[in-house]
Every structure is written in structure tokens, then in C-alpha cells.
Amino acid sequence: MTSSTTQGIKTVLHPVSDLSAAKAVYTALLGVQPQADESYYVGFEAGGQHIGLVPAGAQQGMTSPVAYWHVPDIEAKLAEVTAAGATVKDPAHDVGGGRLVATVTDPDGNVLGLLQDS
Numbered sequence: 001m002t003s004s005t006t007q008g009i010k011t012v013l014h015p016v017s018d019l020s021a022a023k024a025v026y027t028a029l030l031g032v033q034p035q036a037d038e039s040y041y042v043g044f045e046a047g048g049q050h051i052g053l054v055p056a057g058a059q060q061g062m063t064s065p066v067a068y069w070h071v072p073d074i075e076a077k078l079a080e081v082t083a084a085g086a087t088v089k090d091p092a093h094d095v096g097g098g099r100l101v102a103t104v105t106d107p108d109g110n111v112l113g114l115l116q117d118s
Contacts, residue, residue: 004076011050011068011115015057022053061089066103068113074100077114086112 016022023042027033030051036043042053054062071077074092082088086104089111095101098118103111 004071004073004080006077007070007072009067010048010070011052011113012065013052013054013057013062013068013113014065015060015062016053016055017058019053019055026051026053062111064111066111066113068101068115070115070117072116074102074114074116078102078104081112081114092116 030044030046032046034042035045044051089103089105092100092102100116102114
């Protein structure tokens with residue numbers, strides 16, 4: 001079937017228009033304070049997942065939350081899913097600390113995120 005597996009969905013990024021208001025709602029929802037709290041990104045660790053708020057998400061083309069599937073080899077997984085019919089939206093790129101992310105769209109236009117930690 002496939003040569004590489006996923007480690008599950010562990011990261012979900014939400015585009016937000018008002019970072020301060022969104023931070024208050026997600027703090028109440030998750031019951032924890034943000035682990036990362038910057039003007040360009042707020043991130044929470046809760047229940048074994050990372051929930052991120054992206055204030056410039058709409059300008060980056062995010063129209064809804066994006067779930068990121070954690071994978072051991074992002075390039076191998078990109079090759080597999082594109083061979084199966086997905087289309088690369090954003091190729092793999094480093095977002096800091098050796099973390100690689102990419103997005104693809106499925107045949108219906110749904111955005112799927114891939115994430116590889118170094």
C-alpha cells in the first residue's frame with residue numbers, strides 16, 4: 001500500500017482575524033495558557049496536540065483550520081500522496097528549528113498538512 005506511515009494528527013492551525021480575542025477563547029476551551037505567545041503566532045499544547053492560532057492565516061490562503069499529519073519523511077509522503085492524486089499547495093519548507101511543513105489538496109480541494117520534526 002504505502003511505504004511510509006503517519007504518526008497521526010498532532011497539530012491543527014486555525015486562521016484568526018483577532019489574535020487577542022481568539023487567544024482568550026482557546027485558553028478557556030483548552031484550560032491551559034499558551035506555550036508560544038507572539039504577535040505572529042499563539043500555540044497551545046493540550047491533550048497531546050498542538051493547537052496554533054495564525055493571525056495572518058487568511059492572507060496566507062488559509063480559509064479554514066488545517067490539520068497536520070506528522071510523518072517521519074515528508075518528501076516520501078509528498079511523493080506518495082501526489083502519486084495517489086493529491087496536488088501540492090505549499091511544498092515542504094522549514095518553519096524553524098528543523099521542522100518541515102507542506103500542504104496538499106485532495107481531489108475535492110480539502111487542504112491536508114504534513115509535518116516532519118527533525
